Amino acid sequence: MAARDQAPLTYAGSGVDIEAGDRMVGLIQTMMRSTHGPRVIDRPGGFAGLVRLDFNEQLFRRNYREPVLVACTDGVGSKVKLACQMRVYDTVGIDCVAMCINDLIVEGAEPLLFLDYLGVNRLDPTTAAQIVAGVTEGCRQARAALIGGETAELPDIYAQGDFDLAGFAVGVLELDRAVDSSRVEAGDVVIGLASNGLHSNGYSLVRQIVRERGLDLNRPYDALGTDQTLGQVLLTPTRIYSRPIVRLLRRYKVKRIISGMAHITGGGLPGNICRVLPPDVDAEIKTQAWTIPSVFRFLQDHGNVDTDEMFHVFNMGIGYTLIVRPSFASSVMKQLERLGETPYRLGEIVPGTGEVVLT
Numbered sequence: 001m002a003a004r005d006q007a008p009l010t011y012a013g014s015g016v017d018i019e020a021g022d023r024m025v026g027l028i029q030t031m032m033r034s035t036h037g038p039r040v041i042d043r044p045g046g047f048a049g050l051v052r053l054d055f056n057e058q059l060f061r062r063n064y065r066e067p068v069l070v071a072c073t074d075g076v077g078s079k080v081k082l083a084c085q086m087r088v089y090d091t092v093g094i095d096c097v098a099m100c101i102n103d104l105i106v107e108g109a110e111p112l113l114f115l116d117y118l119g120v121n122r123l124d125p126t127t128a129a130q131i132v133a134g135v136t137e138g139c140r141q142a143r144a145a146l147i148g149g150e151t152a153e154l155p156d157i158y159a160q161g162d163f164d165l166a167g168f169a170v171g172v173l174e175l176d177r178a179v180d181s182s183r184v185e186a187g188d189v190v191i192g193l194a195s196n197g198l199h200s201n202g203y204s205l206v207r208q209i210v211r212e213r214g215l216d217l218n219r220p221y222d223a224l225g226t227d228q229t230l231g232q233v234l235l236t237p238t239r240i241y242s243r244p245i246v247r248l249l250r251r252y253k254v255k256r257i258i259s260g261m262a263h264i265t266g267g268g269l270p271g272n273i274c275r276v277l278p279p280d281v282d283a284e285i286k287t288q289a290w291t292i293p294s295v296f297r298f299l300q301d302h303g304n305v306d307t308d309e310m311f312h313v314f315n316m317g318i319g320y321t322l323i324v325r326p327s328f329a330s331s332v333m334k335q336l337e338r339l340g341e342t343p344y345r346l347g348e349i350v351p352g353t354g355e356v357v358l359t
Contacts, residue, residue: 035139035146049147051113066175070109074099075166078203089127091237093134095200098238100169101142102263105245108179109171111144117166118151121158141240181260181276188349189329194342195319199238201266202313209303225294233295241320244339260323264315270356282352286359290344293317
């Protein structure tokens with residue numbers, strides 16, 4: 001049979017709905033604009049977003065003598081599978097922003113802008129708008145402008161009901177104020193900032209524990225120490241540390257009291273603090289310096305997970321670390337408390353071989 005005698009094929013018939021994409025754009029435009037500050041140049045209908053490094057040229061010259069752009073990208077990982085299972089879509093967007101922004105500020109950068117990528121099986125504008133609402137909230141917390149993104153409808157790639165979420169962030173810093181971890185030396189103090197749960201790492205193991213131990217995501221457990229259900233606890237969004245860290249760095253315009261920082265993600269404390277250690281020192285971390293949140297004990301007990309494995313998979317209650325000169329450690333901790341953080345003195349830097357030692 002000739003092709004002209006067969007039923008015509010359409011893009012919608014292949015699983016892609018252009019009109020749904022247009023409806024989604026209409027739903028999220030107001031949310032995106034709510035994150036825009038004076039740096040953003042409004043270009044309705046544009047194919048890319050425009051952001052000034054600053055919104056006044058004279059002010060720009062005073063602010064940055066040698067500006068450097070800092071960029072990073074990350075995703076939410078398999079935490080999105082849990083969101084799909086729970087049908088809760090307005091938190092993982094915060095996770096997406098946090099995973100990028102918390103990496104960005106490690107270098108000493110101020111967040112400028114954010115873009116997201118959402119891949120779906122079939123586009124439901126309402127669900128997609130809930131996801132982007134989370135991204136928007138994350139950008140507000142980080143004070144980064146959400147200037148665009150991409151939504152891909154890929155029925156051949158994603159299973160029905162599944163989606164993936166990733167992001168891209170850009171910040172700016174003054175070159176001579178960049179955090180240089182080669183300055184880390186013996187005697188420096190390691191300060192940790194509390195996480196508010198698992199953040200966005202280790203969810204393949206979490207989901208295995210839930211599945212193989214028959215745990216109920218819709219049930220509260222006494223061992224979690226909260227009235228929330230297990231699913232709600234596991235979907236708690238990642239903390240965004242940019243506001244306190246940026247404000248802290250601005251208070252030391254001459255003295256360079258912070259020698260290194262680390263965002264505690266996959267690999268835990270041992271796998272991330274080591275990334276900012278010179279080869280001639282170790283970081284000695286006292287695990288009794290903070291109280292490990294109940295969710296980690298809960299997962300360890302139900303999964304019969306070895307303690308070393310726990311510390312190499314999860315943040316164990318510490319989401320971000322700073323390495324500071326010892327004479328400024330107490331002052332930095334007090335300032336972080338005033339900025340709304342819960343800091344802990346985790347340990348110190350000692351002569352060694354570039355490793356993290358948990359004691």
